[in-house]
Each structure stands twice: as structure tokens, then as C-alpha cells.
Amino acid sequence: MMAEQFQTAGKRAHGPALPFVVRAARMDDVRAIYALLQFFAGRNLLLGRSLSSLYDHLRDFKVAVAADNDRQVLGVCSLHICWENLAEIRSLAVAESFQQGGVGRALVLACLDEARNFGISRVFTLTYQPEFFKKINFRPIDKNELPHKVWSDCINCPMFPDCNEESLIWEAGE
Template sequence: MIRDAKMNDVKVMYGLLQHFANKGLLLGRSLSSLYDQLRDFKVFVKEGEEDAAAGQMLGICALHVCWENLAEIRSLAVVEEAQGQGIGRQLVEACLAEADHFGITRVFTLTYQPAFFQRLGFRHIDKNELPHKVWSDCIQCPKFPDCNEEALVWER
């Protein structure tokens, strides 16, 4: 079940993101930034579970609005035991539907998993095509400026 994130989800979200950040697979987020950007996040919880206690939250994903007609899919994470079941796809599709609701027709992602996003209709772009505004998170990353994430974009 996909729903909007709630305050009591933040610590579980933080743990899930830190797990993958420690493996170098995504950019970690501070608790403060998760609270600040809580409205960006969707969570996938086990059917019938309203609260996302550890073990109940299977995945998260955020749609971060950057500019007039540009948003970013970020912080996509699915617990390892639930990967390959379509949870990531459903989360990204929910974020793309929300972008459509807001009239946003261009959504990008920076990822180490480009094939996953290509299956969802994203295509490769040069990072230089993205406005400088989107790099504010990258400056905080320990891999900056030698990051090998790939930039992809989805356009309606």
C-alpha cells in the first residue's frame, strides 16, 4: 500500500536510507532534511499496516519539485527482502502521477541503477543539461565532485 509519509515514519525512513547510503548506493539524508521534506515522500507499507514500524515499511521514494516544470525522483529505497516485487516501480509511478497532477512534465533522477529507470520510460541525459539549482544536495555528498551517478529524465 502506497501512502504519503507521516511524521512517525521519519525514523524508519532515515534507517532505510542510511542502510543504502552506507553501501554507497544513494545519498543519505539527515533526520532534519527528512522532516523538512516530509511532504515529498511516499512510503510503501505492508497491506493493512497504517503505521510504518520497522519491518512494516518496505520502500520509500520522493518527488522533489525543483523549478517551474522540473522535479526530481530521489531517495528511492526498497528493503532488500522485498526487491524485485514491483515496489520500486509502484513508488516511482506514484511520484510521476503526482508530478502530472502538479502539471510538471519533466522529472529527472540521478542514479546508480539506470536500467531500472529506463524500464519506466526515463532516458539518459547529460548532467550539464540540468540547472545548477539541482546540485545543492550533491555538494554535501562525500563522492562530490567525482560522482558516477547517471542522469536520466522522464518527459510527458
């Protein structure tokens, strides 16, 4: 099944489940993606992205949108290719009222499908939510095992150099 065709129902904090679809991000999603990322960046839960960066890297992003309103962005995730056989899951954010309903999982799985389509068999993440990723077959990895190239965004992080994110990796076939 193609990631863009993935459809399911996510739990809501209040009210019935809302069916959603995961698809490639589009230009008209950028402002909603920006607002969602800024919300969590303001809580030091992820690294914020500028509007310029979002436009520059729009092709990296997947969004989960309400099945009946594809302008209602429920969540976002990015697959950033770092090297020949290495990519990063970054900018995973799900609106608070749609957390715990499978939206984040669907977004990450869509990104992993895309990695497979590119022939990438290793995908890492830096996260404050390691248990979430462990449920999707990511395992801990020492940050020092990752190429130095992956740290280029770290210098822009307010937590640098005292980062306490955990690094995890997914490898095809595990």
C-alpha cells in the same frame, strides 16, 4: 487511480508475496525512512538524509507499506520540485527483502502521478540503477542539460566531485 490507493503484492526474498500500499509519508514513518536511507547510504548507493531534512521535506515522500501493517515501511521515494517544470526523483530505497517485487516501480509511478497533478512534465533522477528507470520510460540526459540548481545536494555527497551516477529524465507524453 490515485497513488495513495495503489495496492499490489511484492515478491519477498524468502516466503510468499506481501501485499503493499503506496501512500504519502507521515510523521510516524520518519524513523523507518531514515533507517532505510542510512542503510543504503552506508553502501554509497544513495545520498543519506538527516532526520531534520526528512522532517523538513516530509511532504515530498511516498512510502510503500505492508497492506496489513501500515507501520511496516518496505520502501520510500521522494519527488522534489526543483523549478517551474522540473522535479527530481530522489531517495528511492526498497528494503532488500522486497526488491524485485514491484515496490520501487510503484513508488516511482506514484511520484510521477504526483508530478502530473502539479503540472510538471519533466522529472529527472541521478542513479546508479539506470536500467530500472529506463523500464519506466526514463531516458539518459547529459547532466549539463540540467539547471545548476539541481546540484545543491551534490556538495554534501561523499562521492563529490567524482560522481558516477547517471542522469535520466522522464518527460510526459514520451
